[in-house]
Amino acid sequence: MADKTIPYKIYLSEDELPKNYYNMRADMKVKPAPLLNPGTHEPMTAEELEPVFCEELVQQELNDDDRLIPIPEEIQDFYKMYRPAPLVRAYCLEEKLQTPAKIYYKYEGNNTSGSHKLNSAIAQAYYAKKQGLKGVTTETGAGQWGTALSMACSYFDLDCQVYMVKVSYEQKIFRREVMRTYGASVTPSPSDTTNVGRQILAEHPGTTGSLGCAISEAVEAATSQEGYRYVLGSVLSQVLLHQSIIGLETKTAMDKYGITPDVIIGCCGGGSNLGGLIAPFMGEKLRGEKDYQFIAVEPASCPSLTRGQYVYDFCDTGRVCPLAKMYTLGSGFIPSSNHAGGLRYHGASTVISELYDQGYMDAVSYEQTEVFQAAEYFARCEGILPAPESSHAIKGAIEEALKCKETGEEKTILFGLTGTGYFDLTAYQQFNDGTMTDYIPTDEEIAAGLAGVPQFPGNEVK
Amino acid sequence: MADKTIPYKIYLSEDELPKNYYNMRADMKVKPAPLLNPGTHEPMTAEELEPVFCEELVQQELNDDDRLIPIPEEIQDFYKMYRPAPLVRAYCLEEKLQTPAKIYYKYEGNNTSGSHKLNSAIAQAYYAKKQGLKGVTTETGAGQWGTALSMACSYFDLDCQVYMVKVSYEQKIFRREVMRTYGASVTPSPSDTTNVGRQILAEHPGTTGSLGCAISEAVEAATSQEGYRYVLGSVLSQVLLHQSIIGLETKTAMDKYGITPDVIIGCCGGGSNLGGLIAPFMGEKLRGEKDYQFIAVEPASCPSLTRGQYVYDFCDTGRVCPLAKMYTLGSGFIPSSNHAGGLRYHGASTVISELYDQGYMDAVSYEQTEVFQAAEYFARCEGILPAPESSHAIKGAIEEALKCKETGEEKTILFGLTGTGYFDLTAYQQFNDGTMTDYIPTDEEIAAGLAGVPQFPGNEVK
Numbered sequence: 001m002a003d004k005t006i007p008y009k010i011y012l013s014e015d016e017l018p019k020n021y022y023n024m025r026a027d028m029k030v031k032p033a034p035l036l037n038p039g040t041h042e043p044m045t046a047e048e049l050e051p052v053f054c055e056e057l058v059q060q061e062l063n064d065d066d067r068l069i070p071i072p073e074e075i076q077d078f079y080k081m082y083r084p085a086p087l088v089r090a091y092c093l094e095e096k097l098q099t100p101a102k103i104y105y106k107y108e109g110n111n112t113s114g115s116h117k118l119n120s121a122i123a124q125a126y127y128a129k130k131q132g133l134k135g136v137t138t139e140t141g142a143g144q145w146g147t148a149l150s151m152a153c154s155y156f157d158l159d160c161q162v163y164m165v166k167v168s169y170e171q172k173i174f175r176r177e178v179m180r181t182y183g184a185s186v187t188p189s190p191s192d193t194t195n196v197g198r199q200i201l202a203e204h205p206g207t208t209g210s211l212g213c214a215i216s217e218a219v220e221a222a223t224s225q226e227g228y229r230y231v232l233g234s235v236l237s238q239v240l241l242h243q244s245i246i247g248l249e250t251k252t253a254m255d256k257y258g259i260t261p262d263v264i265i266g267c268c269g270g271g272s273n274l275g276g277l278i279a280p281f282m283g284e285k286l287r288g289e290k291d292y293q294f295i296a297v298e299p300a301s302c303p304s305l306t307r308g309q310y311v312y313d314f315c316d317t318g319r320v321c322p323l324a325k326m327y328t329l330g331s332g333f334i335p336s337s338n339h340a341g342g343l344r345y346h347g348a349s350t351v352i353s354e355l356y357d358q359g360y361m362d363a364v365s366y367e368q369t370e371v372f373q374a375a376e377y378f379a380r381c382e383g384i385l386p387a388p389e390s391s392h393a394i395k396g397a398i399e400e401a402l403k404c405k406e407t408g409e410e411k412t413i414l415f416g417l418t419g420t421g422y423f424d425l426t427a428y429q430q431f432n433d434g435t436m437t438d439y440i441p442t443d444e445e446i447a448a449g450l451a452g453v454p455q456f457p458g459n460e461v462k
Numbered sequence: 463m464a465d466k467t468i469p470y471k472i473y474l475s476e477d478e479l480p481k482n483y484y485n486m487r488a489d490m491k492v493k494p495a496p497l498l499n500p501g502t503h504e505p506m507t508a509e510e511l512e513p514v515f516c517e518e519l520v521q522q523e524l525n526d527d528d529r530l531i532p533i534p535e536e537i538q539d540f541y542k543m544y545r546p547a548p549l550v551r552a553y554c555l556e557e558k559l560q561t562p563a564k565i566y567y568k569y570e571g572n573n574t575s576g577s578h579k580l581n582s583a584i585a586q587a588y589y590a591k592k593q594g595l596k597g598v599t600t601e602t603g604a605g606q607w608g609t610a611l612s613m614a615c616s617y618f619d620l621d622c623q624v625y626m627v628k629v630s631y632e633q634k635i636f637r638r639e640v641m642r643t644y645g646a647s648v649t650p651s652p653s654d655t656t657n658v659g660r661q662i663l664a665e666h667p668g669t670t671g672s673l674g675c676a677i678s679e680a681v682e683a684a685t686s687q688e689g690y691r692y693v694l695g696s697v698l699s700q701v702l703l704h705q706s707i708i709g710l711e712t713k714t715a716m717d718k719y720g721i722t723p724d725v726i727i728g729c730c731g732g733g734s735n736l737g738g739l740i741a742p743f744m745g746e747k748l749r750g751e752k753d754y755q756f757i758a759v760e761p762a763s764c765p766s767l768t769r770g771q772y773v774y775d776f777c778d779t780g781r782v783c784p785l786a787k788m789y790t791l792g793s794g795f796i797p798s799s800n801h802a803g804g805l806r807y808h809g810a811s812t813v814i815s816e817l818y819d820q821g822y823m824d825a826v827s828y829e830q831t832e833v834f835q836a837a838e839y840f841a842r843c844e845g846i847l848p849a850p851e852s853s854h855a856i857k858g859a860i861e862e863a864l865k866c867k868e869t870g871e872e873k874t875i876l877f878g879l880t881g882t883g884y885f886d887l888t889a890y891q892q893f894n895d896g897t898m899t900d901y902i903p904t905d906e907e908i909a910a911g912l913a914g915v916p917q918f919p920g921n922e923v924k
Contacts, residue, residue, distance in 0.1 A: 008542035011473045080470035081554070081845050092543070092617075110572045112847040112882070154842040155554075174636075174887040178847060180894045181838055376643055380616040383543050385574045385640060420574070422884045425636040432642045 009086040010253040017084060018252070019071055022244040022279040025237065025351060026067035027286035030358060032237065032350035033325035035061075036312060041456055044322050052222060054229050056127040060238040067283070069241065071123075072130075078122045078155060079245065082111035087253040088417075092381040094401070101404035103397060104261070105417040106250045106277065107384065112178070115387065115419030116273050117148035117233050120242035124231045125152035134227035135159025139189065139214030141168055142342060143175025143423065145233030150184035160184040161228075163191070163217045166209035175423055189214040196220050196318075212317025212331075219320050234270030235315060235324070235349050243276020246416065251280045254414075261292060261414040263400050267392035268296035268305065268363070269343035271352035277416040278361075285360060294361035296352065297396040299371070300440050302335040304328060304348045305356055305363035307446055312459045313347055323454065326353040333449030336439035339368060342389040346449070364396060367438040371395045372431040375421070387419040388427055471548040472715040479546060480714070481533055484706040484741040487699065487813060488529035489748035492820060494699065494812035495787035497523075498774060503918055506784050514684060516691050518589040522700040529745070531703065533585075534592075540584045540617060541707065544573035549715040550879075554843040556863070563866035565859060566723070567879040568712045568739065569846065574640070577849065577881030578735050579610035579695050582704035586693045587614035596689035597621025601651065601676035603630055604804060605637030605885065607695030612646035622646040623690075625653070625679045628671035637885055651676040658682050658780075674779025674793075681782050696732030697777060697786070697811050705738025708878065713742045716876075723754060723876040725862050729854035730758035730767065730825070731805035733814035739878040740823075747822060756823035758814065759858040761833070762902050764797040766790060766810045767818055767825035769908055774921045775809055785916065788815040795911030798901035801830060804851040808911070826858060829900040833857045834893040837883070849881040850889055 025031055034043040049058045060069065071079075090103040108116035128136050135158050140146030146162040153160035162184050169176055169188035179186050189209045190197040194217045200207065207213075222230035233239065254261065264281055266274035274296055284290040296305055305327045314331040315321040328347035335344045348356070355361050368388070375391035377398070378384070386394060397415040404411050421428060430436040441449075450461045487493060496505040511520045522531065533541075552565040570578035590598050597620050602608030608624040615622035624646050631638055631650035641648050651671045652659040656679045662669065669675075684692035695701065716723065726743055728736035736758055746752040758767055767789045776793040777783040790809035797806050810818070817823050830850070837853035839860070840846070848856060859877040866873050883890060892898040903911075912923045 007476045008539075009476075014469045014471075077470075081550075088543075112841070112845055112884075114884075151845060155845070173891065174884070177887040177891045177894060178884075181841060181847065181890050183842065379574070379643060380645065383574055383613060383617070385643065422576075422636070422640075425639040428643050429635065429639045432639060 004091060006089050006257055006259070008091060009088050010257065011086055012084040012249060012253055014080055016252055017076065017079065018245055018248040019076070020068035021071055021241045022248055022283060023063060023067055023069055023241055024279045024282050024286065025064045027283045028354065030354065031064045032354040035322040035324055038314070038323050038454070052219060052230050054124070054127045054131050054133070056130065057124060057238050060241055061236060072126060075123055075126050082118065083245070084249050085110060085246070087250055090382055093378060096381045097398065097401050097405065099401040099405040100408060100410045101401040102410065102412045103401055104259070104412070104414045106246055106414070107417045108246060109384065109417065109420040113144065113148035113151055114422060115144050115148070116243060116246060116276065117145045118151060119245050119276070120233060120239045120272065121145070121148035121152040122155070123242040125149065125156045125158055128229060128231070129156040129158055133158070133229055135161060136229055136231045137161040137163070137218040137222040138231050138233070139163045139211060139218045141165050141211050143168060143172050143179070144342070144419065146184070146186070147175060147178050148233070149231065150179040150182035153184065154182040161221055162186045163189040163214040163221070165189055165211055165214050172423065189217050191217065194220045210317060215316045216318035216320050234272040235345065237349065237351055239272045240275030240349055240351055243272050244279035246273070246276040247279040247281060250277065250414065259412060262411040263293045263295060263413045265295045265297060265393050265396040265400065265413065265415040267343060267389050267416070267418065268298050268348060268352065269345045269389065271349035273416055273418045275349060275352055282355065282360065295396055296356065296361055296363040297392040298363060298365045299339065299343050299392060300365040300367045300438070301339045302329065302344055302346070303365045304346060306365045308347065309450055309461050310353060310357050311453055311461055313453050315347070324350050326350055327356060328453065329446060330449030330452040332452035336441070338437050338439050343392065366392060366395050367440065369436050369438050372436060374398050376431070384417065385421045386417060387421045388424050390416070390418040393417065466553060468551050468719055468721070470553060471550050472719065473548055474546040474711060474715055476542055478714055479538065479541065480707055480710040481538070482530035483533055483703045484710055484745060485525060485529055485531055485703055486741045486744050486748065487526045489745045490816065492816065493526045494816040497784040497786055500776070500781070500785050500916070514681060514692050516586070516589045516593050516595070518592065519586060519700050522703055523698060534588060537585055537588050544580065545707070546711050547572060547708070549712055552844055555840060558843045559860065559863050559867065561863040561867040562870060562872045563863040564872065564874045565863055566721070566874070566876045568708055568876070569879045570708060571846065571879065571882040575606065575610035575613055576884060577606050577610065578705060578708060578738065579607045580613060581707050581738070582695060582701045582734065583607070583610035583614040584617070585704040587611065587618045587620055590691060590693070591618040591620055595620070595691055597623060598691055598693045599623040599625070599680040599683040600693050600695070601625045601673060601680045603627050603673050605630060605634050605641065606804070606881070608646070608648070609637060609640050610695070611693065612641040612644035615646065616644040623683055624648045625651040625676040625683070627651055627673055627676050634885065651679050653679065656682045672779060677778045678780035678782050696734040697807065699811065699813055701734045702737030702811055702813055705734050706741035708735070708738040709741040709743060712739065712876065721874060724873040725755045725757060725875045727757045727759060727855050727858040727862065727875065727877040729805060729851050729878070729880065730760045730810060730814065731807045731851065733811035735878050735880045737811060737814055744817065744822065757858055758818065758823055758825040759854040760825060760827045761797070761801065761805050761854065762827040762829045762900070763801045764791065764806055764808070765827045766808060768827045770809065771912060771923050772815060772819050773915055773923055775915050777809070786812050788812055789818065790915065791908060792911030792914040794914040798903070800899050800901050805854065828854060828857050829902065831893070831898050831900050834898060836860050838893070846879065847883045848879060849883045850886050852878070852880040855879065
């Protein structure tokens with residue numbers, strides 16, 4: 001049994017909280033490829049981005065140079081309401097696994113949105129307010145991002161218009177009601193409030209919607225209303241920047257107790273949580289100061305990094321956003337319908353993709369039943385009921401700890417526990433009932449998705 | 463605006479966590495009236511209680527003398543997994559109210575059960591394990607207590623049998639699935655697994671169950687299986703004892719920063735949270751060392767303290783438990799069906815009742831719509847979506863803060879925020895839709911409930 005000289009939970013004091021975000025692009029010798037204008041295939045300029053995104057966020061999106069970007073005091077004040085997030089030593093998990101490994105996790109679920117999404121939502125709401133906007137628009141699928149954004153907008157007294165995929169609007173009523181309680185207007189998508197929505201409704205009268213359609217409606221709503229902009233909860237570089245607060249707090253806490261992780265593990269969909277967790281550690285690795293092993297864990301049903309290709313692709317299924325160079329399965333790739341958790345995104349952020357391509361990180365994939373087994377195992381000893389997304393990281397950490405058990409190595413493993421599973425209990429019910437199934441896409445299905453990647457010189461799919 | 467020298471959140475370090483529970487009965491000159499055998503009207507002995515409850519818990523139930531009762535190390539270790547709970551300075555609420563009052567709340571929602579219930583669940587599970595039992599049985603209505611108990615039992619590898627009111631079993635499937643994920647067996651009550659259940663099913667074939675019936679089934683299940691005992695999540699003195707961890711942590715945190723509360727506010731159903739929050743403060747008041755104002759907040763639809771009578775009554779609607787002297791509306795009193803939150807209990811714990819009767823605390827009641835208004839107001843500035851139960855305390859605190867605004871007094875207000883509203887979103891939906899209604903029972907309805915109080919010499923209802 002571990003000697004427990006390290007506390008179960010390390011909480012930083014308020015004066016130890018980060019004052020700057022960490023922009024790991026500043027440490028990258030080869031920068032992530034720029035966003036391209038889908039018409040001209042030229043890099044997107046600030047002028048082209050500003051009708052859609054807030055000015056200061058556009059600057060952050062394009063900033064490859066400044067390692068530290070100050071966190072405005074107003075955002076720091078909001079962070080103090082739900083941060084620091086605890087860095088937890090998983091003593092019970094270690095004991096149950098009988099592993100010599102030391103396992104730590106950074107837990108981001110202790111806020112009403114239930115996940116790390118709030119870290120970027122509050123920053124984006126702040127910059128919108130600072131620019132004097134009336135409000136913001138966004139899309140949401142399962143509702144995690146929409147919830148976070150509605151909390152942030154309520155705090156800064158901004159209007160928040162959420163386009164929620166119709167099937168989720170009707171089924172995930174709890175998520176919808178949280179957003180409404182925070183004063184957001186939630187519209188089932190497709191709706192008759194936008195041209196694109198009306199067009200889709202006319203063509204497909206019975207449709208239950210899709211994330212691609214909701215993005216298209218949210219972008220139209222932002223650009224057609226005076227004083228509104230569109231905001232996004234993952235994938236973009238600015239989002240990874242805001243999420244660096246996760247890694248910065250973690251590193252400060254670990255440094256304080258003289259802990260150095262050997263392996264750092266995060267689940268990866270768009271990459272916002274993973275990019276945030278690894279940021280300051282990756283900075284050290286990029287500068288050649290220290291070495292860490294980084295592992296991205298993705299679902300076998302949506303394996304962007306492990307089976308995708310590194311090419312320019314549309315960021316959204318609706319194809320209204322700029323092109324981004326990323327590991328992608330094709331913007332038309334839809335994970336099989338039995339897939340219960342999140343991490344359904346067809347690509348990975350440009351930063352994560354470039355780091356992976358340069359060999360700075362590894363990636364593995366797991367099937368959902370084994371991920372839920374890990375989730376149940378974790379919940380029963382560590383107490384916390386994890387979100388399905390976060391459970392991919394748990395599965396990755398357990399596998400690493402079991403390797404240590406075989407080899408006898410006393411590695412220090414750090415993983416990101418991004419959120420709670422309170423709103424994912426339909427998936428847990430499937431697991432409890434034994435009716436959960438797995439699906440790995442065939443090579444033909446992967447090829448069919450990739451066939452939708454835009455073809456232009458230098459962007460060929462192999 | 464406040465100068466913010468006090469942190470937004472005060473977290474104690476692990477070595478500052480309480481090592482003893484606080485038994486405020488030791489400080490009471492007039493002790494709470496003993497539990498009575500419903501047949502003989504004689505005080506219940508340990509021997510009579512032990513077939514139903516764990517031995518060590520019976521000792522705690524009967525202990526009027528020891529002020530400090532050591533917390534076993536195994537329980538302390540579990541507490542370290544989700545405690546300390548933060549003591550939060552409500553800077554944003556203060557600013558929004560423009561009050562000179564300083565408002566603090568102790569937040570118990572940062573654990574998967576979502577409430578303070580886990581504090582007692584883990585203690586009760588520990589003592590059951592220590593006694594060598596195979597498992598425990600209990601009832602649950604909305605599922606908060608059942609969730610907490612299933613987490614605790616999973617940690618100590620104890621069997622956990624939960625009888626869940628059938629209508630909740632069918633409607634609150636998320637709660638049910640959390641319990642199942644932690645390995646509990648959840649049975650809709652009434653069921654055909656007990657004599658009392660079969661009897662009720664034969665008499666009322668279509669019934670959707672009641673808490674009283676679920677208690678009766680859980681008690682029968684405990685006493686008819688070798689190695690099982692029954693456990694309860696509120697009302698009992700032992701539960702208030704375990705919940706004293708709330709008040710002890712709060713007091714340590716306040717002492718550390720030189721803060722003295724003037725008013726201490728808690729919501730009150732059975733009284734477990736309120737009794738736990740006030741324990742060490744009430745101890746000082748009972749010993750004449752300090753003065754504090756204590757306010758119990760209850761729903762106007764179930765006003766045990768403010769409109770009930772202080773007499774011996776059954777603890778459960780099924781009338782299988784001992785008689786307890788408490789402020790009661792009669793064990794047959796059922797709050798109107800429009801009542802959305804918890805706090806539906808017909809009486810208040812013997813300790814709370816005796817303190818209230820002796821004038822050591824005040825009580826107020828509020829209607830549910832104004833309570834949800836307070837909840838929304840709080841959520842939008844402080845971030846946390848509160849449970850309907852906890853929102854009664856928020857309402858009470860806001861009222862006190864507004865009084866300070868009028869008088870200019872800079873009072874320090876402390877309230878207990880017992881849990882999150884994640885599983886109460888059907889009620890929030892009613893509120894958001896404007897379909898929530900209020901109901902205050904008539905004098906005739908109160909009298910009808912009290913008519914069910916057992917009549918024996920010295921126990922007359924006025």
